[in-house]
Amino acid sequence: MAIYDKLYQFYGPQNWWPGEGLEIAVGAVLTQQTNWSNVEKALTKLKEADCLDLDCLQSIPISRLESLVRSSGYYKVKAQRLKNLINLLISEPNPNREMLLNVKGLGNETADSILLYLFEEPYFVIDAYTFRILDRIGLYSGDNYMELQRIFMENIPNDIQLYKEYHALLVKHAKSCCMKREPKCLACPLRNQCQYYLEKSTG
Ligand code: SF4
Structure with missing residues (x-):
């Protein structure tokens, strides 16, 4: 202390984490191996496309999602990770740590960021x-x-x-x-x- x-x-x-609700989870995936300004550009694109919600992120074609998150780097991998995460959040709105870690492409840091900043669970x-x-x-x-x-x-x-x-x-x-x-x-x-x-x- x-x-x-x-x-x-x-x-x-x-005053962290920037954004609220689902934006936190999306940001946590996109921020892997890049800096936050690149993530912000991708989040802005998703907002402009009115696609920062579960329904849109689930139904949007992967190629379109890839182009929206392109600025965050590794955009093909990240678009697929987002799809994987969204599928979990649709089937399980309050996932625990184990469920998040079972999502392909999500590691400890991303899972804990989502748990702490989105679900307000005590994971450092x-x-x-x-x-x-x-x-x-x-x-x-x-x-x-x-x-x-x-x-x-x-x-x-x-x-x-x-x-x-x-x-x-x-x-x-x-x-x-x-x-x-x-x-x-x-x-x-x-x-x-x-x-x-x-x-x-x-x-
Ligand atoms: S190494 Fe880092 S923590 Fe240590 S004195 Fe320098 S800036 Fe501070």
Whole structure:
């Protein structure tokens, strides 16, 4: 929680996840391996086509769906994943984690994003940014999604709003300060508890 407090103090509330309702689930699929601005373009196209609802996403021909989500990259794969997810959401409006993971193409991060931000279920979302920051700080150096998720969930209060805000803050921090290359450690609110920074600054 000390990390969360510092990030929140520094960046303020992030007001995530952008969009609401089904848009969250669609965004979670489209954001795989791309940045959010590309996802936004695809979401805008879907809205303009009046196709951000279950009926349309189920009935729309896959080739048309591919063209609408083209800007998000890997559009053929993502269009098929969207179809797979929509079929689940039509047959099971309140899916659990296992059901989401059984959808071809959906992994832990996408499933947990949908569970947390759409269904308001308490699953902490882990992503590459979370691994990077925790590794640099010196709290976790592995690459096991479930293990790092468990560490978060065992060490912070079970609070959905906190889970949402914390993940959003880690994303913000990774993008604006703790970048992959040349992190801005001197401007970082976590530097005094960061192993990476302390090791570098002491030579
Ligand atoms: S001090 Fe540097 S490496 Fe550590 S969390 Fe901050 S930006 Fe990242």
